[in-house]
Amino acid sequence: MIPVPTAQLHRRVIGWFDAEARDLPWRGPSRTPWAVMVSEFMLQQTPVVRVLPVFAAWLDRWPGPADLAAVPAGDALRHWGRLGYPRRALRLHAAAGAIVEHHGGRVPNTAAELLTLPGVGTYTAAAVAAFAYGKRETVVDTNIRRVHARLVGGDALPAPALTAAEMRRAASLLPADDAESVQWNAAVMELGALICTARxxxxxxxxxxxxxxxxxxxxxxxxxxxxxxxxxxTDRQVRGAIMGVLRDAAAPVIREVLVTNPVDLALGSPPETVVTPLLKLHRLNASREQLERSLDGLVADGLASEAPAGISLPS
DNA sequence: AACGCGTGGCC
DNA sequence: TGGCCAAGCGT
Known part of the structure; x- marks a missing residue:
């Protein structure tokens, strides 16, 4: 292998990006800091193709942080749909509230401020500062980790958990120029997503x-x-099935309906919209103990709310 | 510092 | 077919 200067790596990877990058909505001219932030929340552990339709509908409904902050958390959970990890919807809703409350309704433009928002960790803070505001940040996600591990480290995969050494390596590879650093971050991420894939x-x-x-x-x-x-x-599977019931329910669902297997259920027919998710839930054949535990967990996490009338998404 | 947390497509 | 994987975060 002929050693290649870092400046040439920059040129070649960014050149490839200019020619081959996907045309994604959070990159286009309609990009706003809020759109970038929403996309980063949705993309946490979730593939691009699944995010696209939810992202478009979300921004159409809530074009700015104040729009989301003005509605109940349950609305956010409902419109999160089947993206997965619904706690992200809750945190995005809470982050919108904090932006209105503490930042004049504008998405903060420094990684340090972004880090204070719920659901924003090291990666998301750096990504929003870089991609929404053009800041020079060390952005390290799973794609970038894998590209660096192979290209520079000579390893098939990065370590199981992000290390300080990896952060230093990423920082040392970052172009000095602000605009070029942004392109580099996006380009390496895209290279990992399209070419330097895990399998x-x-x-x-x-x-x-x-x-x-x-x-x-x-x-x-x-x-x-x-x-x-x-x-x-797992409880995770049961929680997901319960959330499916609550998302589609037009009215609160009483606890017994959720935690009792239908064969034992001597209740009137539940609302039509709930039937299908309910069947999915009970097909799991989870024990009553697991159903109760999972439901209690959802309530404790704020993903569900319990009232005399029954269980529903929080208001 | 491991672990729990949703969902669905892919080979 | 089923394990692997996907722009992580909070505890």
Whole structure:
């Protein structure tokens, strides 16, 4: 492998980005800081293709932070739809409230201020400051971590958790110029998403293939086996099914309907809109204990609200 | 510092 | 088919 100067890496990856980047709505001329922030919340652990329709409807409904802050949290949860991790909707709603309350209704333009908002961590703060405001920030997401691990580190995959050494490496690779640093961050992220993917990377299309330390080393296997995410039988699965019922319910659902298997259920027919999600919930054959525990967890997390009339999304 | 947290597409 | 994976965060 012929060592390639960092400046040339910048030029080649950004050049590739200019030619090949996807035309995503949060990058276009209609981009606002709020749109960037909404997209970053939705993209946390969620693929772009699933975010696109929800993002468009969300911004149409709530064009600015004050618009979202003015409605009940339950509205945010309902319009989050099936994006997953609904606590993100709750945090985005709370962040909108904090922006109205403490920042004059404008999305903060520094990473330090952004970090104080609920649901905004190291990555999202840096990403919003960079992509919404053109700031020079060390943006490190899972795509960037993987590209750096291969291109510079010679490893198949980054470590299981983000390390301080990785942050230093990312900072050392960042172009000095503000505008160029923004392009670099976006370009490396896009390279990781489209070419330098976790499985079956498209190395033949990579603009920096000849500079890749991992390829030069003969593409060694990962140092560890990634731990799978448990799903079947977990509280997480049950919580998801309960949220599905509550999202589609036109009225509060009484606790017994949620935690009792239909064969034991001697109640009148629940509202039509609830039937399908309810069947999905009870097909899980979760124990009453697990159903109760999961429901209590949702209430404790503020994702559901319990009143004498029954359980519903929070108001 | 591990762990819990939704959802669905992909090979 | 089912495990893996996706622009993380909070505790």
């Amino acid at each position: 079956a990377p498209k190395c033949s299309q990579c603009p920096v293939l000849d500079a890749c330390a991992w390829v030069a080393a003969g593409r060694p296997e990962p140092h560890y086996v990634p731990r799978g995410q448990a799903w079947a039988g």
